[in-house]
Amino acid sequence: MASSFSACAKAELCKSIPQKSCCALAECFGILLFCNSFGADGIRIITESREFSQRLPKLFRKAFGVTFDQQPDEESSGKHNFQITSPEKIAVIMEAYGFEPNGTLSLHINLPIVEDDCCRAAFLRGAFLAGGSVTDPAKAYHLEFTTVHQRVAREAYTLVQEVLNFAPKSASRGGGQVLYLKQSDQISDCLAYLGASVAAMGIIEAKLEKELNNKVNRRCNCDEANTSKVVVAAQEQIAAIRILRERGVLEQLPDKLLKAAIAREEYPEYSLSELAAVMEPAISKPAMNHRLKKLVQLSQEVSQ
Numbered sequence: 001m002a003s004s005f006s007a008c009a010k011a012e013l014c015k016s017i018p019q020k021s022c023c024a025l026a027e028c029f030g031i032l033l034f035c036n037s038f039g040a041d042g043i044r045i046i047t048e049s050r051e052f053s054q055r056l057p058k059l060f061r062k063a064f065g066v067t068f069d070q071q072p073d074e075e076s077s078g079k080h081n082f083q084i085t086s087p088e089k090i091a092v093i094m095e096a097y098g099f100e101p102n103g104t105l106s107l108h109i110n111l112p113i114v115e116d117d118c119c120r121a122a123f124l125r126g127a128f129l130a131g132g133s134v135t136d137p138a139k140a141y142h143l144e145f146t147t148v149h150q151r152v153a154r155e156a157y158t159l160v161q162e163v164l165n166f167a168p169k170s171a172s173r174g175g176g177q178v179l180y181l182k183q184s185d186q187i188s189d190c191l192a193y194l195g196a197s198v199a200a201m202g203i204i205e206a207k208l209e210k211e212l213n214n215k216v217n218r219r220c221n222c223d224e225a226n227t228s229k230v231v232v233a234a235q236e237q238i239a240a241i242r243i244l245r246e247r248g249v250l251e252q253l254p255d256k257l258l259k260a261a262i263a264r265e266e267y268p269e270y271s272l273s274e275l276a277a278v279m280e281p282a283i284s285k286p287a288m289n290h291r292l293k294k295l296v297q298l299s300q301e302v303s304q
């Protein structure tokens with residue numbers, strides 16, 4: 001099965017583990033706040049990304065020295081299910097972010113965790129890996145982050161605005177909050193910021209390709225329309241020349257008109273400018289147009 005664009009972007013983001021422990025902590029924070037569930041009663045992260053599922057255990061070990069209580073086999077495919085249920089481990093994780101282990105306080109983005117630039121990018125990368133997706137740019141421009149926590153969505157909105165200099169759109173969907181981007185340049189900026197520069201280029205290339213195709217299509221439609229006009233006009237002119245010949249008028253015409261008639265019969269498919277160019281001496285396109293119109297007009301006069 002071909003990997004989706006989103007899966008490729010995620011794989012790219014998983015190529016290396018954060019070097020600094022501040023960033024590991026920040027990335028885990030993004031993952032936890034945008035994953036399936038994160039609370040005093042347990043942590044559950046479900047992902048279809050094989051690369052992300054290989055990254056998760058290393059990342060949690062680095063950030064908290066904690067292992068998952070349940071994790072999929074290395075070889076498993078489809079949905080990968082990770083869980084932490086041990087109260088001690090959950091307490092360690094909650095405390096790392098300054099939350100009371102059994103507190104009822106709603107989860108939020110604890111600002112000191114995302115204070116440094118490196119950690120802000122790590123946080124949003126985690127959020128994207130756990131709760132984000134990006135659509136194949138050949139189909140549509142769409143990148144989104146989804147969280148079940150209202151307050152986290154509001155704070156992440158501000159964070160995205162700060163680091164990327166544009167505001168995402170936001171919406172509620174099935175009890176969750178979605179932050180999303182719809183403009184190709186914003187999506188490529190966002191992917192590049194997260195660290196997926198290949199995927200970011202993919203967005204830019206797709207856009208260029210679309211623009212090129214549109215240009216070619218417009219050009220073709222335009223050429224076709226012009227071509228059919230040329231053909232209709234040429235047919236009318238050739239019919240006129242035939243009438244003039246049948247009535248014995250053609251040979252009587254001034255040299256300029258006679259030459260124009262001969263050229264048109266010889267090159268029925270030529271446009272006005274092409275026909276003007278083969279005249280000897282070459283004449284202007286308006287002059288050519290004038291002569292051919294005169295031929296048509298004369299044929300109408302002799303037919304009356």
Ligand SMILES: [Zn+2]
Pocket residue numbers: 020021022023024026116117118119120122
């Ligand atoms: Zn950092």
